[in-house]
Amino acid sequence: MSSSHAKQNFGELLEAAAHEPVAIERHKKVKAIVCSPEAFQGRANRDGQLAERRAARAAQALVDKDRLIKHQRLAIDLILMPQPQREALIARARAEVERWRRERLCSEDYIARWDALLGLPVEALASAMACESLEWGTALRQNSPWLLVTS
Template sequence: MQQFSSTDAKQRFGQLLKASASAPVAIEKHGKIQAYLASPEFFERAKKNDPDNSARKLARANQALIEKDRLIRHQRIAFDLATSTPGKRELLIKTALAVVERWRVERLCSVDYIQKWEHILKMSPQKMAATMVSDIDGWGTSLRQNSPWIGVHA
């Protein structure tokens, strides 16, 4: 690491900036380092190599896998709704409605989720199937996270 005295730093500021482009530069006064000067590029490189940043990337990747698993599970349920016999389809929907009603009675989740799932569960089976695997106006991921389809294709 290069070091500049505070006097040199004032008098040769251009050289100081040029030196800081490749690595941080120490500025000293009375034999003690008073400051470090680093370029923005240095901080960008440091961020990319930061283990905390890697941990965040890993956490995001893990969350994306969880969300993908939930989507696949709901795609299987949607397939069942679209292709099952009327009796099996009715039982699936009736069970999901009972779960949503339990949420309401026991106040287990937000009213938003309850209302949205009630709306979805009142649709025709084909429309219900298409809706639960869609984005649903930005609610798709959240609704699949808080789903009434307990144990179905778990």
Template sequence: MQQISATDAKQSFGHLLEAAERGPVAIEKHGKVKAIMAAPEYFSSVDKRQATLSERKMARLAQTLRENERLIRHQQLAVDLATLPPAQGRQLVKKAMAVVEQWRTHQLCSSDYIDRWQALLELPLPKLAQAMVSDADSWGPALRQNSPWPGLAP
């Protein structure tokens, strides 16, 4: 940002106006910035930048909300897996394994997700329940986004 003294600003106001058209100009008095002068277009572009930032923040918040909803649904399923009779829990896992097998057969998603879900679904029910809601290996949100549990996918 260009800087100019208050005295120079008074004495050459025309030059100050020209400089302000190119970008903000700081006006100093006794070594301290007392004012900033800028063309109106500068402020409208600032408004556009702020609007873009607001849109990005809203998109991030919406994504966080979706991730939290997925986590809650998987937590509910984890409770079911931990508390249902083992035969019912294994039946749920069997359905999820069938979905993972469809993914593999029809190449519906990345093999990373397929392999990770396959490994999780082979765990004992209590460990599976814990792993489904864990973010320990940083794959938790991604795996919950690509969930083989019918009715739980986004």
């Protein structure tokens, strides 16, 4: 609707805006959009929901980064700690994975992947745990058998 038509026929503009948003043009360029309060509120709600989803994704990214850092620190500790202490820590992690299996606490996919990782030589295990691009890395860090890391 042209701006002059909208000005001269304001009631018609309001009637049209009650059904759908109306673009007001001046010199063939949209200068305003008039809509009902319900349509405006619906847009505001959608924008708010989008912002909430973005915030939730950002918060989850921070949690995931924190888990990665904890696993990276543990990987360094595994390499540096004395062998008996390292073997005891890995044995506890294996026992935790076995408990998952026995009590059906998580998917067999996680159990199989952690079994495979815990079977690696310590340097390879540490490298895999510290790697950001580890296949299933984020999911594995969410379901970690390293009790001291997840607490």
